[in-house]
Amino acid sequence: APRRTDERTLASKGVWVFAEQRQGEMPEVVLELMGHGKRLADELGVELGAVVLGDQVKGQAEELFALGADVVYVADDPCLADFNDDAYCEVLAKLIKKYQPEIFLAGATSIGRSLVPRVATAVETGLTADCTSLTIDSERRLLLQTRPAFGGNIMATIICPQARPQMATVRPRVMKKGERTPGQTGRLIELTLEGKEKTGTRVLEVVKALDEKVNLTGAEVVVVGGRGLGGPEGFDLVRELAEALNGVVGATRGAVDLEWIGHAHQVGQTGRTIAPKLYIGLGVSGAVQHLVGMQASDTIVAVNTDPNAPIFEVATYGIVGDLFKVVPAMLDRLRELRGGA
Amino acid sequence: MRIVVCIKQVPDTANVRLDPETHTLKREGVESIINPFDLFALEAGLRLREEVGGELTVLSMGPPQAAEVISEAVGYGVDSGLLLSDRAFAGADTWATTCALAAGVKYLGGADLVICGKQAVDGDTAQVGPGLAYRLGVPHVAFVKGFQELAEDHLVVERQMDDGYDVVDLPLPGLMTVVREVGEPRPPSLKGKMRAKKYKVPVATAEDLSLDPSSLGLAGSYTQVEKVFAPEACGDREMIEGPAEEAGATVVDRLVQSKVIALGG
Ligand SMILES: Cc1cc2nc3c(=O)[nH]c(=O)nc-3n(C[C@H](O)[C@H](O)[C@H](O)COP(=O)(O)OP(=O)(O)OC[C@H]3O[C@@H](n4cnc5c(N)ncnc54)[C@H](O)[C@@H]3O)c2cc1C
Ligand SMILES: Cc1cc2nc3c(=O)[nH]c(=O)nc-3n(C[C@H](O)[C@H](O)[C@H](O)COP(=O)(O)OP(=O)(O)OC[C@H]3O[C@@H](n4cnc5c(N)ncnc54)[C@H](O)[C@@H]3O)c2cc1C
Numbered sequence: 312a313p314r315r316t317d318e319r320t321l322a323s324k325g326v327w328v329f330a331e332q333r334q335g336e337m338p339e340v341v342l343e344l345m346g347h348g349k350r351l352a353d354e355l356g357v358e359l360g361a362v363v364l365g366d367q368v369k370g371q372a373e374e375l376f377a378l379g380a381d382v383v384y385v386a387d388d389p390c391l392a393d394f395n396d397d398a399y400c401e402v403l404a405k406l407i408k409k410y411q412p413e414i415f416l417a418g419a420t421s422i423g424r425s426l427v428p429r430v431a432t433a434v435e436t437g438l439t440a441d442c443t444s445l446t447i448d449s450e451r452r453l454l455l456q457t458r459p460a461f462g463g464n465i466m467a468t469i470i471c472p473q474a475r476p477q478m479a480t481v482r483p484r485v486m487k488k489g490e491r492t493p494g495q496t497g498r499l500i501e502l503t504l505e506g507k508e509k510t511g512t513r514v515l516e517v518v519k520a521l522d523e524k525v526n527l528t529g530a531e532v533v534v535v536g537g538r539g540l541g542g543p544e545g546f547d548l549v550r551e552l553a554e555a556l557n558g559v560v561g562a563t564r565g566a567v568d569l570e571w572i573g574h575a576h577q578v579g580q581t582g583r584t585i586a587p588k589l590y591i592g593l594g595v596s597g598a599v600q601h602l603v604g605m606q607a608s609d610t611i612v613a614v615n616t617d618p619n620a621p622i623f624e625v626a627t628y629g630i631v632g633d634l635f636k637v638v639p640a641m642l643d644r645l646r647e648l649r650g651g652a
Numbered sequence: 653m654r655i656v657v658c659i660k661q662v663p664d665t666a667n668v669r670l671d672p673e674t675h676t677l678k679r680e681g682v683e684s685i686i687n688p689f690d691l692f693a694l695e696a697g698l699r700l701r702e703e704v705g706g707e708l709t710v711l712s713m714g715p716p717q718a719a720e721v722i723s724e725a726v727g728y729g730v731d732s733g734l735l736l737s738d739r740a741f742a743g744a745d746t747w748a749t750t751c752a753l754a755a756g757v758k759y760l761g762g763a764d765l766v767i768c769g770k771q772a773v774d775g776d777t778a779q780v781g782p783g784l785a786y787r788l789g790v791p792h793v794a795f796v797k798g799f800q801e802l803a804e805d806h807l808v809v810e811r812q813m814d815d816g817y818d819v820v821d822l823p824l825p826g827l828m829t830v831v832r833e834v835g836e837p838r839p840p841s842l843k844g845k846m847r848a849k850k851y852k853v854p855v856a857t858a859e860d861l862s863l864d865p866s867s868l869g870l871a872g873s874y875t876q877v878e879k880v881f882a883p884e885a886c887g888d889r890e891m892i893e894g895p896a897e898e899a900g901a902t903v904v905d906r907l908v909q910s911k912v913i914a915l916g917g
Contacts, residue, residue, distance in 0.1 A: 333813075393818070396782065396791065396792055396794075421794075422813075424778050424779075424794065425792075425793075425794035425795065426782070427782075428778070428780075428781075429783065429785065429786045429792070431747070431779075431783065432750060432782070432783040433786055435874075437745060437747060437874030438746065438777075440746075440778060441776065441778075459776070459883065460775060461663075461665045461677070461773070461774055462776065464665060464668050464670070465677070465880050465881070465882060465883070466881050466882070466883050467879070467880045469875050469876065470875070471874050472876065510791075512792075512793055512820050512823070512826075513820065514818050515818075516818065516819040517816070517819075519816035526815055528814055529815075556913055574832070574833060580688065582832075589913065603665070609912070612903055627888070627889060627890070628891075628892055628907075629889070629891045630892050630903060632895075633896055636896035636897060637896045637899060637900040640897040640898070640900025641900040641901070641903065648904070648915055649915050
């Protein structure tokens with residue numbers, strides 16, 4: 312391997328979490344990373360650090376302390392207001408080189424998946440993508456990073472023995488959120504920028520377009536409609552069920568290609584990969600390109616008239632039947648149970 | 653404009669399974685294809701060449717048979733290709749891959765724009781694009797879904813985000829990774845196909861790139877695959893029988909009992 316002195320490896324200490332924020336909002340995955348980061352730090356007997364980059368984000372330190380951070384590193388500057396790979400990378404690489412954490416975790420979000428590979432290259436270390444499990448091998452003091460590959464057909468455990476930090480992006484919704492202890496505090500370390508960060512790409516506009524505003528990857532419940540819906544009107548029923556379950560609407564490529572719904576809703580190999588608590592597939596056959604995008608869901612419900620539909624092979628609960636009869640029955644039962652509660 | 657599109661040959665992952673006994677990938681009968689996301693990268697390259705002019709080259713690292721994907725790309729209309737192939741490249745993680753690809757881009761004389769797919773469907777990391785950009789010392793935008801402005805010295809692109817999209821200015825030289833929305837490539841033309849048949853794919857080795865083998869492949873990788881295993885078959889499965897109306901109510905009850913759905917709120 313690019314074998315290097317063990318000095319840096321030995322000197323590295325601490326578990327860091329990248330506390331991503333977008334327009335001042337931290338996605339849920341940060342809470343999950345803080346929760347899991349804390350467990351890892353305790354096991355290693357080291358401190359938990361959190362890093363926040365942005366404009367007017369100092370206030371977030373309080374929340375990160377409450378979530379168990381011993382140290383919060385803040386870079387607060389107008390040039391970090393919008394996500395920018397170049398500037399963010401510059402700042403993170405500088406912090407990592409200076410403070411030498413042994414583990415660095417970030418969410419496998421749009422931001423994390425774009426930024427962290429750049430940072431890992433800048434600080435010359437390995438990076439494991441999209442992890443679903445992170446544990447410590449205490450004998451070797453190594454982070455065991457487990458992730459799906461080959462479209463979810465296999466799992467791989469990856470290690471990074473030669474360099475530090477051991478870096479990983481982590482899939483949202485797989486780790487347990489951290490406990491909050493309001494009022495807890497720690498050390499705040501502020502970083503001043505040098506001005507070099509002001510180059511590279513520039514965000515001209517942030518658009519939360521209606522059709523794009525399907526936060527498939529962040530949703531706890533996703534109700535997916537396929538060609539079995541018979542037409543665009545079929546999605547009304549999908550929407551109704553999604554609303555009743557506080558979920559979002561997904562679709563197969565079959566339905567998207569027929570223009571029954573926008574591509575932003577597509578789940579699968581060429582759409583979004585999702586792993587919600589609950590996935591409900593209505594009139595979805597379960598083609599492998601669809602399955603790779605949803606089979607990591609905790610609970611899978613499938614409704615299909617064809618008993619041989621492959622979706623049933625991954626379903627926790629399968630119903631062979633007409634979705635236009637089954638879904639109204641589900642809605643009725645929900646109303647009944649809620650009315651009685 | 654000099655455009656380089658990175659394409660990877662991958663097994664058709666739809667059919668890849670792990671041998672439960674040997675824990676190795678069963679590759680027999682599994683076809684090799686151009687990574688599906690790289691077709692979108694190819695289309696983006698074709699479109700850019702059309703609008704701003706210039707030269708379009710595809711770059712791939714892989715075993716000798718990966719020359720197939722380069723020929724295929726010639727069929728789609730790219731001007732030329734380069735295959736980086738050497739035993740020393742085998743077993744590369746994304747760190748070692750970007751080392752080779754960056755040297756490949758330089759060997760080609762540099763690029764004003766490098767385009768990668770969003771991710772490869774085998775390794776599935778999406779790390780090569782951003783890592784390569786850093787190696788080349790250029791800015792990048794990942795997950796580009798559309799273009800608003802294409803010019804010689806900069807692009808204005810739409811970057812897909814979890815909650816919408818950003819409009820981003822990308823100064824050139826630069827790199828972008830693209831998602832499906834940029835469009836699938838137009839089918840190969842007859843002329844392209846003819847050319848592809850005759851096209852002799854240039855190959856560069858580690859030595860051609862003046863790369864030290866210890867910085868390449870397995871030897872040059874920071875991450876190591878410790879083990880691979882089949883994903884756990886997830887829990888119990890139940891087919892809920894009975895007429896549709898009953899089954900619908902039953903499944904709701906199951907979900908409530910197992911606390912998957914909460915009734916309050
Ligand atoms: C390179 C590539 C990438 C792809 N990427 C994706 C991707 O990202 N996502 C994706 O989803 N697909 C993808 N596909 C397409 C995929 O192969 C399938 O074609 C697609 O998923 C099928 O969509 P479907 O299940 O809606 O339709 P169908 O396969 O037509 O299934 C419809 C199902 O509805 C059932 N049905 C009919 N009427 C009813 C009723 N009244 N009640 C209940 N059930 C009913 C039928 O029994 C059938 O099983 C990709 C394909 C390729 C080649
Ligand atoms: C089970 C398994 C797990 C792995 N996990 C990791 C991991 O966590 N971290 C890690 O660093 N490595 C990992 N690897 C190694 C990784 O798959 C290889 O480094 C691979 O060469 C590139 O990564 P990728 O397939 O993920 O490509 P991605 O980064 O997903 O590819 C993005 C784009 O980069 C371009 N590209 C990628 N590879 C090539 C190529 N060879 N030639 C031309 N263009 C290319 C394409 O445009 C592609 O669309 C893993 C490998 C396996 C088998």
